[in-house]
Amino acid sequence: MQRAAATFARLGWTATSLAVALLPHLPTLPIWIIVTVSIAAAIRLLLAWHERELPPALLRLAISAIAITLLFIQFHTFNGISAGSALLALMAGLKLLEARSPRDIHIILLIVYFLSLTALLVSSSFGLLLYEMGACWLNTSILLRMTVAQAAPSVRESLQFSARLLLLSVPLAAALWLFFPRFAGPLWNLPSAESAAHSGLTDSMSPGDLSELSLSDEVAFRVRFKGAYPAPNQRYWRGPVLDQFDGHTWSRNDSGAPIPPDLHMQGEAFEYTLSLEPHRHNWLFALDWPGKWDSPRAYLTADRMLVQTDPVSRPIDLTVVSYTEVNDSEELSPRDRRQQTRLPPQRNPRTRQLAARLRAQSAGDLEFAQAALQLFRRESFYYTLTPPRLAQDSVDEFLFDTKRGFCEHFASAYAALMRAGGVPARVVTGYQGGAYNRFAGTWIVRQSDAHAWNEIWIRGKGWIRADPTAAVAPERIERGSVATLNPDGSTVNSWYAWSPWFEDLRLRLDAVRQIWRDTIVGYDKRSQLSILDSLRIPGPDSQKLVLMLAAALIATSLWLTWQLRREIAPAPKDPVVKAFRGLERKLASRGLARSTAETAGALAERISRARPELADSIRPLCREYNELRYGNNAPDAERLRRFRSAIRAFKP
């Protein structure tokens, strides 16, 4: 009898499982891959329905080669989550196209497991975990049906049985999860800035970038202050510093070596713990200005960005102390000054003229900077989320024509204006503000709090912050962009902000989410060590982990063995039967097992025939068993005790 080949039903189940696993990948997968996989599945199912032959091997090979080449052209790598997922999806689809044997189907189902896993690499939401557990259950049931060739269990039985197996797996999985050693960083360098599924700040800024980002409700990070927290106009969370301008886009000049600036922190100090969501870049968001931090892998760059040696690819916690003021009296080197005042020639001519005019009216750099801020305040500039699109000379258009913009327009224009006037200036992107969650005691900073502001260099003062947005729309700084923009009917989707009840609910949910993030998603080496400490096992940490893992494995194996044996032969309730079971076990170990249908009398006779030397001992035991069990009187304790000891003494 052959193992069943790939029939329509089997292929249908396999395709279903694949579809379920691919669903969470849909937003990140290239469209053509989804189309290819769907078409491959449809063709294969149609062929199976009509019981037709597969397409020729050469054609299948050609399709595979073309698809994988296209994939490589698109991603330039097979490494990383998005390229890897795309490759897996493609492989599963192509394998489905040529699926013939049970082995092909097995391979697809294994790929499906891996696709579920890669989805979990991208997002750590509780909902996704639930979905993937469901997908795993379905895939396991389908695998069960695909493996059992003859008289397979029904769909319902398969689902029940795989649910049972998965539930039985949970204790060991939990133990492995708790005690498997975690590492602080990745095993090897990941492709950096892999931002397929992540919204967030990048290392460049064009008009429109932040206004798009500010529509997102996603949490960028949460902050728990130790002690006092700063006033709203001090809550500038410093992200990428952009100091290169091409007339339209600001970007980051990454050439400078990480020279730690010689800074003297002063003013008020704030200590806080940042709970950063992964954003796949290596910068961290510290409050202006970060003075101390507790991660050995973080350092300050020359332009005072707090960065980490490797991209933030997992949720991390970081305790930072920031100061409100910094004393930076060092002179800017001529090279830096050149770099920080560079503007693309022949671009934005009107801005240059304006800068020249303002410069002529001002006594010094600081006055010039203030005059420019005054200009924003005086003239009819509007802070809006839906500014008109800007073309090549974006600063000119914004300053003189449209006059409507979001923070990045103001920051971009102000920095250009400053540079045109000879004042070193740069754009700083990051977040501004944050909402307090009284249920969790933390501040939530969302993508919608993304902000761009400027820093200008003034002799004797060093780099100081200047925020043109604050000049135009001071309420943005005080109350946040959502509150600022909502009254004039903007597009920010904030229905929950209309009702305090919804807002409460949202904060409570976020408090739960934060617990999820702190305990499960953010479980790391540190949490592991604190659990080990509480167990009070002596020895080095690595040894403790190995010990716990081994204990978990052994305990689970024993428990499983016990659990499964109990199902084969449930422990008898009747003490007589229970005692007799001991005799049966002794006989079974000599190959004289009692069969289910055999009465005690028949057993005695059979044993006596097979092993005449046992006849004298087994016959009275079986007789006694019958009397105790089926006799009229309930067995008294003394008789039962004698019966037990006789069985113990019995040696087959």
Place this chain on the structure above:
Amino acid sequence: MRQSLARRLRKWAARRHGTDQLPYAVQRRRIYILPTRFGMMLAALLIAMLIAGLNYGSNLALGFAFLMASLAIVAMHHCHRNLLDLTVDADSTADGFALDSAVLRFRISNTAGFGRYDLEIRGGDSEKCIFASAAHSTQDLSIALPSPARGVTRLPQWELRTRYPFGWFRAWTYVQSPIDVFIAPSPRGHRALPATAAGAAGPRTESRSDGEEEFAGLRAYRPGDALKHMAWKVVARGQEPAVRQYADLAASPEWIDWEYLPGVDPEKRLQQLCRWILDSDAQGRRFGLRIPGATVDPAIGPAHRRACLRALAAFT
């Protein structure tokens, strides 16, 4: 390589376990288990999952990987349990003809409260039989064992296997209960049975009013048989229609004798004898068999036929 390993393992198991009493309930210590090739693929997948989870520092992905690893371990226990305590019984003999196949008969009982799936039974080079065994059930199975040459072979052991539930592991056990396989020569030859032997044996299904007769067994119904000899009880049980056969003790039996075929190659002789036995049996005649070293007294019926064929199989 693999086959020689398997052979050595079977021999080792035979030495280790001795002979089993039938019916035999599969014991825990007698079940062997190893990962299959699919299981190896799973192991590779699990390692890849672990590395991905660690590299991206994703606790959820790690949790998923560990769940899969635990599932593999749980599946291993279930694979083992799928055989544990399954009760098997077998016919200790099997019959067949050369160049054909012998039929091995087994009885499987599952006393446990759960169904067992994807079980496989095989002995020697027999075909494998894949079956399921529902909770609290007993079933009979027969599998064909190819029998290339005449003779008596002893199948020292047979094997129960399973790859349930996911095909990641294969558990198996050897049942050390020999089955004697009697392979009669294939019935060939066109010589007529010498007439001297063909006595007054008439059709057996006709009862004769005179003379002694004796019930000699059942044979399959053929069109034309008298209805009064139908074994109605057998028909009522839903089995193949059969008719009662009677041996006419008064009639002198015919003999099928080795000496009728002088000078013929021994195997050819045996083939011809086999042909005659089958023909005589089919025609319901009473016959005996004489070959060097064995004599089967004249009788009639399936048991007699089997005895004659086994005598041919055992001829050396």
